Amino acid sequence: MSLLELRTVDKIFGGLHAVRGVSFQVEKGAIFGLIGPNGAGKTTLFNVITGVYTPEHGQILFDGQNIAGLKPALIAERGVARTFQNIRIFRTMTVAENVMVAGHHLHKASIASAMLRTRAYDRDEQALAKRARELLEVLGLAELADEVAGSLPYGSQRRLEIARGLMLSPQLLLLDEPAAGMNSQEARTLNEQIRFLRDQLGLTVILVEHNMAVVMNVCETIHVVDHGETIAQGTPAEIKVHPKVLAAYLGEEEPGTEASP
Amino acid sequence: MTQFLQQIINGLSLGSIYALIALGYTMVYGILKLINFAHGEVFMVGAYTGFYAAGALGVASFEAQNQGFPWYLALLVLIIAMAAAALLGVTIEFLAYRPVRSAPRLTPLITAIGVSLFLQNAGMLLFSPNPQRYPAILSEVRFELFGVIVTNIKLTIFAVALCLMLGLHLFVQKTWTGRAMRALSFNIDAAKLMGIDTNQVIRSTFAIGSGLAAAGGILFGLDQITINPLMGVLTGLKAFVAAVLGGIGSIPGAVVGGLLIGLAEQLTAGYLSPEYRDAITFVILILILLLKPEGLLGIVRVEKV
């Protein structure tokens, strides 16, 4: 059984049919790419999967259960973490605090115990802080733990978003344009980090991305959408030469023509 | 039945006044996404300007001689009040709102509340906190229609309100500024990029909205006989609820909302109890925000994530 399965999902905003009958399956442990020209509906798909929007039709099966229309917090609890296209970190909080926010499942102490600072509360708080530092280590952010998140350089902010998502102990990680604004050196590092997330942490990763150097190198399966509809799915090699994909991107960069790192 | 019709007439005339004020709220919110808390005070200033202008034009002597105030002078009073209010509105925008236009939403909200409080209390200092009797800019003539008492004042309210609303409608549909106002309410950034002078359009919006509120103020004075510096607080709030009820940002919505609130208030006072005439507005506010926050004629906006 695949970890995530979309069955003919539709999302309509008033007059705009943003997602039309999209279906795909993502196997456990896959690194799955979702690409398409601007406005194709990729981020909308992410928003539908994570519960920000409710689809008009279709099912979204996560680990066999339909999560379509559930609230985002509930879906996150079930093990779906995401990052955002526009980086939505908590700018005035420190790096460590950003990660700790996502640790609800580690922090069972009640509000009353927080107000009274009971021993149970202190224990939970320490466990939370410890786990947060571990994740920051993994993403190479440990030194910045007490810095204000908003003052971090762009690339570090992106990594912080990932660390924060990892705090949920997710099975599935959705990355929305993680390579935006990166140069080729940083993009190479990102590829390694994505592989690390899958190989060492056992995550399944879905990637929305425009940077073809990243997509073609790190994704195993690529699903292409245009104007809300699926136009192709296959391995990077297949997608590179797929006529429909080339046609959709005509006028923009053609997939596969960037020099591989 | 006649009592019911009476309440309807009264409710619609009150509602017309609310509608005139609500238009100002809705237009400003549509463009700036700002609740202009001070708008109720502009209404109040309009009423007082009419009061003083009529006095200056000798309304007292006409009253003493039991003659009607000449219609052309009444019209002059209206124009003066509307112009004064327009000037006030534009000044408020320039001094208090423009500096905080790009600040997080909280800041302009508090600024608006501050301006409102300032004008209320300044009004009490300048105009005397005691209620004043409104001059007979229009002398009352009553007549009966199907057992219902209608005064020329009520008819004037309908007429003036209707004219002004029609005028606004034509303005918004046919003139360049009106079209620009609509463009800004859809997407202010795009409008700026299209080369529209947004500051100019915003100024016009405030000016027009304030002028309409002033007209409402004079009509209110004629209808309710007394005015006081705090009259803008409750009436302004009711007009705001009217704008929300109709769909904030929607001009027809403000009209519909105003009439409905006027009717609801009058019917509540007549059939339930006068104690609750003010409360009904708050109840409507809460109901509409909980059940249909975009209002009766408003559109649901989806936030881009």
Place this chain on the structure above:
Amino acid sequence: MRAAVRLAIAAAALLAIYGLQLGVEAGFTEYVQRIILLAGINVILAVGLNLINGTTGQFSIGHAGFMAVGAYGTAFVGVQLAGPVHAALGSGAFSDALIFNLALLAGALFAGIFGLIVGMPSLRLRGDYLAVVTLGFGEIIRILFNNATFLGSATGYSGDDPSGLPAYTNFFWVFAWVAAIVILIHNLTFSQTGRSLTAIREDEIAAEAMATPTTRLKVTAFAISAATAGIAGGLFAHMQAGVRPEDFRFERSIDMVVMIIVGGLGSISGAILGGIFVAVSLELMRDLQQYRLVLYALLLIVIMIVRPQGLLGARELHHLLRRKKPAKATAPSESA
């Protein structure tokens, strides 16, 4: 063991407050004492409101309603309890203390419940709409009290005694409650819950994506903030002969907003400073009685334009002493 230490500290603190009370009552005129009490009550109001407006970033401008609920609730319960408690324990400081604090807790409970009732539907709304709804609810609550005959309607409620409500409120109780509330709210703000509330303020959508139960937390924060306003109301009520709806008009809600704005939205120390500032400045402006509110309003406008973050922004006094360092420029990191 830990509990024992804490109890010892609490006892010492209460003794200190009692000592201060003796000093204040000896050293200051009644007029100044009243201002000090009002400042304390303001601090409670401000710290409580700051939890929902500042830390959680929601905008409530009708909190006077909750203060009213607490005031009436405390007064009413106090009057009901007086008989049985005096019968069982006689009169005197101890039974008064018992009655008062039980009544305050009751007032806080009622206010908290109202907070839930108002909060649950309202907190689905964003920004301006939430502000207006809370304003509406605040007014409705006041109108309800204005028409509640068993509570005296517009003339107000002053209990059974012709001389009015018992004057339970004094320096000790006000500042004991100030200390308790400041500590509890401080602990809450700097906890995982507080972090979650701040996250909701910063970016509610991202907070939700990180499994934060946003609605539940917002409503809870709202209820807690309403309950603290209730305590303030109860303390206020027993400084007066009676509780009147007049005392809880929209202007009172605005006072509270001014307190936290001046101090800095989101800062507990700021709220404390703001609460004191409002109490003192309103008194200082009493001579300029007519101009008082005009100046107040001008102050509000000027602050918004010139320094909207207030005195401390969202930082605490003790944070200013150890500044947070700006991030050092780092090279693209080596992958883990």
